[in-house]
Amino acid sequence: MPESVNHLSQIIEEMRARMHDTALDKQTLVDPELLEKSRKLDRLINLYHRINRSGSRGEEIILELTLDQNMEVIEMSAVGKKIGAAKIELVVGDITLQDTDAIVNAANNRLAPGGGVSGAIHRAAGPGLWEECRKLGGCATGEAKITGGHNLKARHVIHTVGPVYSGSPGDPVQLGNCYRNSLQLALQNGLKTIAFPSISTGIFGYPVDKAAAVALQAVRDFLAQHSGIELVRFVLFSESDFEVYSSALSKLA
Numbered sequence: 403m404p405e406s407v408n409h410l411s412q413i414i415e416e417m418r419a420r421m422h423d424t425a426l427d428k429q430t431l432v433d434p435e436l437l438e439k440s441r442k443l444d445r446l447i448n449l450y451h452r453i454n455r456s457g458s459r460g461e462e463i464i465l466e467l468t469l470d471q472n473m474e475v476i477e478m479s480a481v482g483k484k485i486g487a488a489k490i491e492l493v494v495g496d497i498t499l500q501d502t503d504a505i506v507n508a509a510n511n512r513l514a515p516g517g518g519v520s521g522a523i524h525r526a527a528g529p530g531l532w533e534e535c536r537k538l539g540g541c542a543t544g545e546a547k548i549t550g551g552h553n554l555k556a557r558h559v560i561h562t563v564g565p566v567y568s569g570s571p572g573d574p575v576q577l578g579n580c581y582r583n584s585l586q587l588a589l590q591n592g593l594k595t596i597a598f599p600s601i602s603t604g605i606f607g608y609p610v611d612k613a614a615a616v617a618l619q620a621v622r623d624f625l626a627q628h629s630g631i632e633l634v635r636f637v638l639f640s641e642s643d644f645e646v647y648s649s650a651l652s653k654l655a
């Protein structure tokens with residue numbers, strides 16, 4: 403086990419001890435917020451140990467925690483894995499705010515604004531994005547196309563169209579293609595950092611646990627086979643999606 407992981411493990415154990423002490427001090431007050439934080443920390447430590455055990459290919463574990471000045475408020479801000487020189491990172495957040503070289507849009511075949519994450523990206527980018535998209539002649543399911551980022555922090559948007567979930571064997575192939583083709587397009591354009599939403603798991607109805615396994619496997623395999631991408635960040639819109647992705651990351655083959 404790398405020394406940094408040992409060290410991190412110790413830090414987490416210390417924080418847990420502190421957290422439990424604080425929880426005990428306040429027990430008579432039955433502070434629900436504090437108890438929830440304590441439970442969250444327990445989940446986080448379990449997750450850390452699970453991911454750590456699965457790190458059999460020399461893939462390092464990444465865990466970023468946020469504490470307040472008193473070391474009492476503890477939040478997991480990111481969890482991830484290192485694949486060679488690249489990093490897969492999971493965060494809870496809004497993809498329109500990411501400052502990666504590209505953000506990925508879960509688009510439709512017309513590349514029209516639509517709802518969900520696509521609507522949010524078009525609103526944040528401004529009308530110039532649709533002006534550019536409408537000239538691209540649409541996009542087939544599983545394929546990807548690139549545009550500028552317009553008013554976004556990201557310089558580019560990579561638009562990819564996920565499958566509408568049907569339960570057929572073609573679903574994971576098409577969903578995996580979305581991630582592979584987006585990463586390929588990023589590489590071809592010399593981009594090093596990219597943020598993905600959870601493609602197909604909103605309006606297109608793909609179950610999040612199944613989609614997370616496909617997405618993470620496709621990205622991990624791509625990063626293991628290609629160099630040039632430094633960061634792949636999954637921006638999950640809810641804490642529950644984040645936990646599902648974290649669990650899938652820990653089970654990655």
Ligand code: AR6
Nearest residue numbers: 496497508510516517518519520522602603604605606639
């Ligand atoms: N940042 C990150 N994730 C988000 C954001 C955001 N700002 N907003 C929503 N999500 P969806 P799909 C999450 O429905 O299933 C559109 O109309 C959301 O919670 O956007 O691939 C297109 O035009 C969910 O977890 O994409 C297509 O017609 C995930 O993003 C269709 O919907 C994907 O949900 C595509 O459906």
